[in-house]
Amino acid sequence: MINQHYLDMLSNKSVIRELSEYATARGKEIGYENVFDFSLGNPSVPTPEAFTLDSVRLLNEMEPVALHGYSPSLGIPEVKQDVADSLNRRFGMDYKAGHIFPAAGAAGAIAHALRAVTVPGDEVLVFAPFFPEYVPYINDTGARIKVVPARFEDFQINFEKAEEMLTENVAAVLINTPNNPSGVVYSDETLKQLADLLERKSAQYGHNIFLISDEPYREIAFDGKTVPYTAHYYPHTLTCYSFSKSLSIPGERIGYIAVNPACEHADDLVAMFGQISRGIGHNCPSALIMRAMADTVDLTSDLSVYETNMNLLYDKFKSLGFTVQRPGGTFYIFPKALEEDAVAFCKKALKYDLILVPADGFGAPGYFRIAYCIDTEKVERSLPVFERFVNEEYR
């Protein structure tokens, strides 16, 4: 007999994936260039040339048995050292190689982090709006997701509700900054207040609450700013990173967990990630990709297109009268729909071949997400279509 839980999940597939598949199918009918596909967070800019050249160099120069051999179960030491050095240099941390665990993107990193610091029955607190994949990430460990409602005025954290909901059986708090879907960057003040809350509640309950910080958009920051590094604010922080966005290699499945050296059980935690891998059959990302990543760890793709696109869309939405926060990073923008039911709103948009994602699954009903990791030329062409859509349907 097959496992009913996973069978049931089939009828509850990712809305984003379904809209993306619709967009692809529609593209076959009318030409994909005519579909304004804002559904999927798939980077639109190429990986830095150095990543390609270094991959080729490794393949041509390194002895194949050494290049493609098993990685140690906690990752290739030189790769871990390169990641630690980069984080120390850029964020003033003091990671050693042993604090870094290479993972299959942020998804793999979060899955390992959650398993290490929760047991079935525990609760994990997340703040709306949040990436809907957090639901399977958390619930499939046996823990339960608990969603703090959004602070709609700026999409920072709703601390009044958080205070109330951070009860004794919350083992970990999972945050995402810059945020998918809102594009908002948690401020210095927000992170200080969050750390204070976690310190107080940890003391009150007599056990440390872990902070799992999901940061795949850390390098996509606008207006010349840098994103505050969350692990600076709270010792028991597990930083989950992915190179999917910064190096534009989401299909290569490469990221890491960095365990704050000040974290309780820091060394044990990394060793435990290795044990968790045994059970879920993971055992490190591709060895070739790990090495090429390490050699280009401080580089990024040319990410400026995302800021250009953001500005075009933000200005248009403001001028059309939408309620919308100006994103500080990511390649998402998150306006309020022009009717209460964002699903109905996004359905109407389909008539104009605008593929928008309603945010019910993100814990912010009434809003919708736009992923603008597409060519600027297409964003420009979409602007009059948005205008026509709004005028014809809502004026």
Added chain:
Amino acid sequence: MINQHYLDMLSNKSVIRELSEYATARGKEIGYENVFDFSLGNPSVPTPEAFTLDSVRLLNEMEPVALHGYSPSLGIPEVKQDVADSLNRRFGMDYKAGHIFPAAGAAGAIAHALRAVTVPGDEVLVFAPFFPEYVPYINDTGARIKVVPARFEDFQINFEKAEEMLTENVAAVLINTPNNPSGVVYSDETLKQLADLLERKSAQYGHNIFLISDEPYREIAFDGKTVPYTAHYYPHTLTCYSFSKSLSIPGERIGYIAVNPACEHADDLVAMFGQISRGIGHNCPSALIMRAMADTVDLTSDLSVYETNMNLLYDKFKSLGFTVQRPGGTFYIFPKALEEDAVAFCKKALKYDLILVPADGFGAPGYFRIAYCIDTEKVERSLPVFERFVNEEYR
């Protein structure tokens, strides 16, 4: 608080990994060429040149955004088609692309297969001797491993015990042929008898028992023979394969699950693997590696060294009076120790810098495993050392 289960696993690490680490450390003292390291199943021959050339070609010629973009959650369709075509051509099956799910090696494949066809509390039957990593693979799903004792005369299946132990709460049977650690290939007769047992018990209990067939050594077969393809014998077979051994790329973490089209719920199962990936943060192997694998799916490294090594060791062990099966494949041989306690035996061998793995963890106490995926020159040099070891310690 951290998860005690994974913390406890730290004190129960893989004996193989520990011996391998000992061998590495000892190598630093006396030169690794002087350590007869038979501990780890890490292929010793290079990947086919075509794999390297094709990887380089993909990096140089394919558009980076397309090459490194997200794969569909069930894998890249052309890659799945290439794998299906290869299996159909070689083994007379009728897989479609939709029956193939790319996975992170056999480990990832087995982890997915187990989650799809068991629920917590179910039992999974394995046959001694077995790969010790089956314990975390199975137990971490919430199911329980149940070990059928070995048939020591030939390391085929002990059907008398299997008949008795295949009770109603056994959801799946996990086999491994050619077998790690014994090197034995399950015969046509064994597979027929196994299929008959599974058919009878399935009918008796009113639910199909799934056969999970772990086949990473399928291409390493000796004496010009081919390994019987297990899915031919039983419809409800999930074939778990890895390219780690055949293409000598274990660090690249690439394999697949092939669901027999005749399998109950065949299409649902593949879709369920995609859902399982969401919870464990997996989402496909590296896109680059998947494509390079697909282009070289019918190739193998030059695997002849393993047969050469096997013959040298087998002849030596026979002449020294060991009880030992002649392997039909893999790069393992599995002799009986010369004293009851194989741990003590392997400890004595360390004095001669012979790194052998005692088989208590493989469910065959009193035996030891030799992984002869090393240079033939080193195997040749080890032969007089084995002779001296036996003569000095056991004559």
